[in-house]
Amino acid sequence: MQEVPERLPPQEQDHQPGSEDEMVPAPLYQPRFVGSGRLRDRVVIISGGDSGIGRACSVLFAREGAKIAIIYLDEDSDAEETAELVEAEGSEAILLRGDIGEKSFCEEAVTETLARFGKVDVLINNAAEQHPQEDLTGITPEQLERTFRTNVFGYFYLTQAVLPHLDAGASIVNTTSITAYRGSPDLIDYSATRGAIVAFTRSLSQALAEKRIRVNAVAPGPIWTPLVPASFDAERVGEFGTRQPLGRPGQPNEVAPCHLFLASDDSSYMTGQVLHPNGGEIVGG
Numbered sequence: 601m602q603e604v605p606e607r608l609p610p611q612e613q614d615h616q617p618g619s620e621d622e623m624v625p626a627p628l629y630q631p632r633f634v635g636s637g638r639l640r641d642r643v644v645i646i647s648g649g650d651s652g653i654g655r656a657c658s659v660l661f662a663r664e665g666a667k668i669a670i671i672y673l674d675e676d677s678d679a680e681e682t683a684e685l686v687e688a689e690g691s692e693a694i695l696l697r698g699d700i701g702e703k704s705f706c707e708e709a710v711t712e713t714l715a716r717f718g719k720v721d722v723l724i725n726n727a728a729e730q731h732p733q734e735d736l737t738g739i740t741p742e743q744l745e746r747t748f749r750t751n752v753f754g755y756f757y758l759t760q761a762v763l764p765h766l767d768a769g770a771s772i773v774n775t776t777s778i779t780a781y782r783g784s785p786d787l788i789d790y791s792a793t794r795g796a797i798v799a800f801t802r803s804l805s806q807a808l809a810e811k812r813i814r815v816n817a818v819a820p821g822p823i824w825t826p827l828v829p830a831s832f833d834a835e836r837v838g839e840f841g842t843r844q845p846l847g848r849p850g851q852p853n854e855v856a857p858c859h860l861f862l863a864s865d866d867s868s869y870m871t872g873q874v875l876h877p878n879g880g881e882i883v884g885g
Contacts, residue, residue, distance in 0.1 A: 604628065606848045608824065608841075610834035616729050618826025620651040620678045627824045628851035629656040629685075631663050638864040640665030643717040645709070647671040647700050647758060648727030650679035652825030653775060656852035657724055657859050658682050662691035664860065669713040669720075671696045671727065671758075678826075692717075700727055700754030701746075703761075710761040722863045723762050725755040725797075726775040730790035730831050739789050751793035755800060768812035773862045774801050776874065778821040781883035794819075798874060805872030814871040816862040821878025823850045845880030 605625055613622055620627060644661050648654040649670035658668050659682070668686050670693055672679045679695050686693040694716045698705035713720055728751045733739050755774060766772075779787055780794035798817060805815035822828075822841035828849075829837050841849025858875040861867050876883060 604848065604851055605824075608837055608849065610838035611829050612832065612834045612837060613826070613830040616827070616830045617648070617651070617673055617675065617727075618828075618830030619675055620655065620826050621681070623824070623826060623829060627652060628853045629659055630853060631660045631856075632853060635663035635665065638664045638860065638866065639722070642666045642721040643669070643713065643719050644722040644724060644863065645669040645671065645713055645720055645758070645762060646724040646726055647754065649724070650675055650682050652827065653820065653823060653852045653855050653859075654724070654726045655682045655685070656856035657726065658693070659685045659689060660853070660856045660860055661863070662686040662689035662693070664864070665691070666722070667691055667717050668693045669696060669709070669717070670694065671698070671700060671709055673697075673699060673727070700758055701749035703757040706754070706757040706761045709758070710765065714765060720762050720765050721770050723759065723766075723772045724775070724859055724863065725758060725772070727754060728775065728793075728827070730787055730827060732786045732831055733788070734786055736788055744789050747789045748793055751790070752796050752800070755797060759804070766813050770813045771863045772804070772813065772815045773859050774815070774817040775859075776801070776817045776819045778819055778876070778878045778881060778883060780819060782881070801874065802872045809871060814862075814867070816867065816870055816872065817874045818855065818858045818862065819874050819876050819878065819883070820855045821850060821876075821881055823852060823855055825852060841879065844878065848879070850877060850879055
């Protein structure tokens with residue numbers, strides 16, 4: 601089993617969404633178990649699929665037999681490496697570069713996926729951004745709109761684009777956050793978007809139940825992804841995750857199995873639910 605770091609060395613990056621190849625140590629994305637064909641012959645779209653939790657999902661889903669459409673913003677090197685990792689698992693990947701906050705791009709991404717693979721079976725809404733502010737008044741209209749455009753509008757747009765192409769048995773999995781349940785004083789706008797995604801998941805699951813399309817979510821705690829050094833200063837990164845009951849930050853490959861479970865038929869009697877890989881913090885009652 602891979603060694604999981606207990607504490608991270610202080611570091612920071614000056615751009616979002618951040619680059620995985622600049623992180624020390626590198627996040628753990630490799631699947632920890634052999635595949636069993638749980639997604640054999642399925643096509644999966646993953647937003648933010650180039651790094652962090654998205655990369656871990658891309659590689660794990662490929663190991664389970666899926667073809668992967670990787671949506672990413674602008675981190676070309678991360679995306680290309682993830683595509684190579686998918687192919688190393690014996691699968692296929694397509695890279696789709698663009699901003700999910702733009703409805704037209706989401707429609708184009710689904711069209712390109714259909715042109716390449718012929719169908720879509722699973723949608724993983726995962727891309728997100730966050731911008732810490734010490735005071736609510738520091739959140740500018742531009743930041744507020746940008747955060748909601750990526751974290752909420754993007755999920756809506758991509759789901760709207762893919763929905764006409766999903767058949768019974770399809771699955772949608774949304775990445776939300778522990779901050780939707782316990783808040784975060786310097787990530788107020790981000791936390792609000794994550795709360796919106798919980799409500800989106802529950803409402804959409806009811807709307808699609810009759811069509812036998814399941815909708816669930818995953819609410820990670822502090823996970824070592826590029827968004828962390830791209831959001832916080834070096835000192836805070838050095839303390840990241842140490843206050844969780846397990847005493848450390850989580851790794852992407854400790855979260856991706858939750859997405860796999862909800863995407864596969866293993867969770868065939870679950871919809872409208874949220875899984876909580878968060879290092880032991882009790883949330884939501």
